[in-house]
Amino acid sequence: MHDNFDFSVTDKILSEYKCSQQSIIAILQEIQEHYHYLPREVFPYLAGKLDMSEAKIYSVATFYENFSLEQKGKYVIKICDGTACHVRHSLPILERFRQELGLSADKHTTDDLNFTVETVSCLGACGLAPVIMVNDEVYSAMTPEKASELIKKLKEELANA
């Protein structure tokens, strides 16, 4: 698998940041933005290019919650459970998404890698609570019913793609 991995994306990102160790977080962020997670293959590669130990890069990647070593779904659904959304009942919305997709507190991504469901604390749209975000798009004043409709719509999008 290692031999087949295409490092051109990683190379481009590395050169953008001039292979600087200090930029490791930004480099990992850009890699994750491309792949939606951090593929294992990039760790030894980065270690070589940045002259850092692989363990050190892993330790950074696992410290920050936004990095994922697991592959994520095409649609990453983030349900806000910040204070404003929590007091306006974000929990039933989370439950509905999990139920629709057969996910749970321990299983975040569907086996077909289409959907990931996670929680987040505040998306900066508290006035429209409860809110969720699908990839980069924010949906406001959510209800469990709207959650089901959204999943239906996204599944149709996938079928037509």
Added chain:
Amino acid sequence: MLKSRSELSALREEYSKAYAAQSRRLIVCAGTGCVAGGSMKIYDRLKELLRERGLSVAVELEVDPHGDIIDLKKSGCHGFCEIGPLLRIDPEGWLYTKVQLSDCEEIVEKTVLGGEHIDRLAYKCGCNTYKKHQDIPFYKNQTHIVLDQCGTINADSIREYIAVGGYTALEKALFDMSPESITDEIKKSNLRGRGGGGFPAGRKWEQVRRQNVSQKYVVCNGDEGDPGAFMDGSIMGGDPHRMIEGMIIAGIATGASEGYIYVRAEYPLAVERLRTAITQAEELGILGNNILGTDFSFNLHISRGAGAFVCGEGSALTASIEGKRGFPRVKPPRTTEHGLFDKPTVLNNVETFANVPLIILNGADWYLGIGSETSPGTKAFALTGNIMNTGLIEVPMGTTLREIIFGIGGGMRDGAKFKAVQIGGPSGACLTSEYLDLPLDFDTLKKVGAMIGSGGLVVMDDKTCMVEVARFFMNFTQNESCGKCVPCREGTKRMLEILERIVAGEGRDGDIELLEELADTIVNTALCGLGKSAPNPIISTIKNFREEYEAHIYEKRCPAGACQKLKKIYIEPELCKGCSKCARQCPVDAISGKIKEPFTIDLSKCIRCGSCIDACPFKAIKEA
């Protein structure tokens, strides 16, 4: 590239003229809330409609406009997102609310071409209609100093920022003042850190300025980790240049030539606007080497956070910028001495920096005239919860909770009864009605065991369970504990376990005392502010609502009727018409039945979310 002060002044004159000459401005709110409501589609539609009518549309301030031009701009958040998407119409200053795509045609025909106000789109409250933004009660009782341009100027344009007087304070600092006199002015103004602690900014600047080291840094804390607060995000996304101007002035005052803005990962819009703003400032020679032809250089970088609340803490934040794990370290040494890359560093919050240009421009005496004696100036708060008007507000320090909740906030939602207000997020406290007339400033809050913190204000009604609130915040801090020190790592875990037990109806005799004991240990022995303040929400709820804890533990009862596991939800067979609405709302399929016959709830599946209660048109679902 501007090479001197006079070149900037000349440019400002040109832009100001162009700005004043705009005959018709449409400003679409492009803050996170309104974008979610579809404001960008409205923007595109307006552009299309105007062009169809043969009008020229300017999306950037044009110095030499030809013919009839309509200015169509995007602004940052106005703070009152729940009435969005918002469209501001200038020169009249009208505010259109809840604008839909289908309204665009009428807006172009009636307002743009006919100069007519569309009453239907104005904000209404009771029997009053408010045409202008500043007449709306929500805004009328506020004092906008830091936020006054958020929502009125084009957030993507340095030209507009300059046109309305932007970078004049920088000019003054660079050409009329010395680093000492800038620092003295900030010291005299008693500007106190808006990131929560309230430490005087001038004192920090002085400590950094005095050190004779060649490399120093200015760092802006835009991590805004409090879940439920979005002031800093709105400033960065709505008026990015003001904060940048404050940072450059801090650089001049302290002799720092490099600056970093650390932005929370969940604010992609703010990052985008800051990037645009930095590029624009660099192109004009306001950032970069030899600013405005002087020998002062200042380069600004953006670091994006990666989802760790603890990185809002100073030493963890600088570690994160350096590309390390965000572990706090023992202090002293202070950030002002050994900060970023071990160099003297000024670390201030977004709102703190945004105040700086105003103080430099208007003087410390002007600033001291606003707010309270020991806490001058204003403070932005995120007002949320069970209140009529939620949103982002700015009020003078010393304003009372009553003025905020019942004046600006319009009182409780649905006639509910006020119970408490949580202030300061996960490090903060819950205050009861006896504190409603307390003036909000750094010192009075400290005296009652609370803190301004980040500025989150969550208003709670009598249906809110205070033990559950304590659990919510403890769950947050426990998750975010970096694990470096034992009292915080293990202590918060124990506290959370106990709180989870209590709300589940499994509390035991002695739990309250155990919580108090653990809280005491963590407060006194944790390494950083996260741990030290983590027990605050619990300490304050035990102090003010001890009987609620006792009811959960000894009577297995939630007095607020909120704790799900202590609730019983049932359908009254006589009232149920068998319409199945409730079953469709239930997220876990706990409700079943035959159409037109009474439905039933399977309590072993039910998670007591309450959705079905709201869904039933016949009020047949009850809880006990």
